[in-house]
Structure formats: C-alpha cells, structure tokens
Amino acid sequence: MQKKISVFLITALLIAGFSLINLQQSTAGAAEVGTEIGMKAPDFSLTNLNDQKVNLSDYRGQKVFLNFWASWCPPCRAEMPDLEKLNQKYGAEVAVLAVNIGESKSTAANFIMENKLNLPVLLDIDKKTAQNYLVRAIPTTYILNEDGIIVEKTFGVLSYQSMLKLTGIEE
Template identity: 75%
Template sequence: MKKKVSIFLIAALLVSGLSFFYLQNTATKVAAEVGTEIGMQAPGFSLVNMNNQEVSLSDYRGKKVFLNFWASWCPPCREEMPDMQKLHEEYGNEIAVLAVNIGESKSTVANFMMQNKLNLPVLLDLNKSIAQNYLVRAIPTTYILDKDGIIIEKTFGALSYQSMLDLGGIEK
C-alpha cells in the first residue's frame, strides 16, 4: 500500500512540476518585457500628427513599423528623409513608416516637409518624452518593430534605401 501511495505522490509531483514549467514558459512567450532592446515589446505611446490627430503606436499592431526619431536641423536626418519617403510610397502597405520629430514646432516641421516635398507620416514629440522613453541619444535613431510590436532591429545614423529594405525584411 505504501508503495502505491509513494508512486502516486511522485507522479503527482512530476505532473505538477511539468505543468508549472509549461505555464511559466508559455507566459514568457505570450508577453515580452517592455523595453528598448531587440526582442522586447516596444514602449507604447500616443502623439499628435501633422493633422492634429492623436496617433498611438498600438494603431499599427498587425503591421511592421519603421519607427524613426529625427529633427530637421540634423544633417544625417535630412539625408535619409527622401529614402524614407520612397519606403513609405513603395512599401507603405507592408511596413508603416513613422517619423517622430523630436522637439520642434509644428510650423518648423511643416516648412521642412513642404520644402523637401515630403508627405510621410510625421508625429510630433514636442516635449521629447517619447524620445526619452526610447533612450534616443543620437539622431537619427530607427527601430523596426514586427507585427506584434516587438523590436527586431535598432540602428543609429542615416540609412540608405537598401538598408531600410534590409532591416525591414522587405524583398524587392
């Protein structure tokens, strides 16, 4: 009788231990930690666009996102903007291009966009809080997010059009 009870207890402990391990492992796959490193869930935010509409990062769930932090006074930022425009025009259905302007007024950004014939989506981070949340230390800084909002790439400096395609996993 003691042998049957012992076997039962061992089996019960084994099943509960395996169940605990499975649940722990499943939970980590479902919800990634929020942060700014590759493999982490990108921090959520809401900002106003050039049409004074509030836009949230969560609005793009289900779509890859090319999230770029920039300013009009930054030479490398100005250098990559035509390629970002091209990416938006040619692959906007495949990857959402979001250009987050850091700390400049709407009129300054509007003038820059008009002078350079750009119409890609721009979000205004007037108080620089989103750039701070994303630990932006140099501009341009670009994050590529997968369809679930997980950071799959992070890069600093101006990108060429081909680099944008490569980082975004876009095939011509």
C-alpha cells in the same frame, strides 16, 4: 526508505515540469515592454501635422518603421529622401512613422514642405517619447513586427537598401 525518496523526487520533478510548462504557456506572446530587441515597443500617443492623435498601438497588425529625427540634424536630412521612397513604395506593407523630436509643428511642417515629403510625421515636442525609447543620437530607427515587438534597432543614417533589408522587403 530509498523507494519513498525516489517516488518523492520523481513526483516533485513532475510537478516542477508541469508548472514550468504552464508558466511558459501563460506568458507566451506577452513580451516585456522595453526598448531592446525582442521587447514590446512602448506605446505612445503623439500628434501628427494635421493635429490628429496617433497611437503606436493603432498600427498593431502591421510592420512599423519608427524613425526618430530632427530637421537640424544633417544625417537625418540625408536619410529623408530614402525614407520617403520607402514610404511611397512600401507604405502599405510597412507603416513609416517619422517622429520629430523637440521641434515645433511649424518647423517640422516647413521642413516637410520644403523637401516635398509626404511622410507621416509625429511631433514629440516635449521629447518624452524619445526619452522613453532611450534615443541618445539621431537618427535612431526601430523596426517593429506586426505584434509591436522590436525586431531591429539602429543608430545613424540608413540607405534605402538598408531600410529594405531591415524591414524584410525584397525588391
């Protein structure tokens, strides 16, 4: 009787083990969508200053520096020169996306022109993307890897050196 129970338990454990291996293989690379580190960043579609639709998913295969900001925000304004520098020097390695929250196209465009910036600015006029990303303070920055997985998330002003460190760029 004990031999039958032992065989049954061993068989059950083997089946459970194989089931777990199959489950892990079937979910490999399929991260849950969300706003925490290790999750797949929620996709969005926003308009840029040239009235073109831009989807976050267009940047799969590239690292992304996703920065939420507004022109009225002093910390955001302070961060912009370093964000511009990152874009100018390393835009081929890291896609810099500056998501303007809640302002009109003309307000965002005027700020960009007055400050002689060439950043890719996306307009989140209705603030829905910021809400989806749970942005509570600005600037807020997400760093995404090539698969769209969030690898870093920060709140507040970043220096140029911090931007490089977060994106894994060595100068």
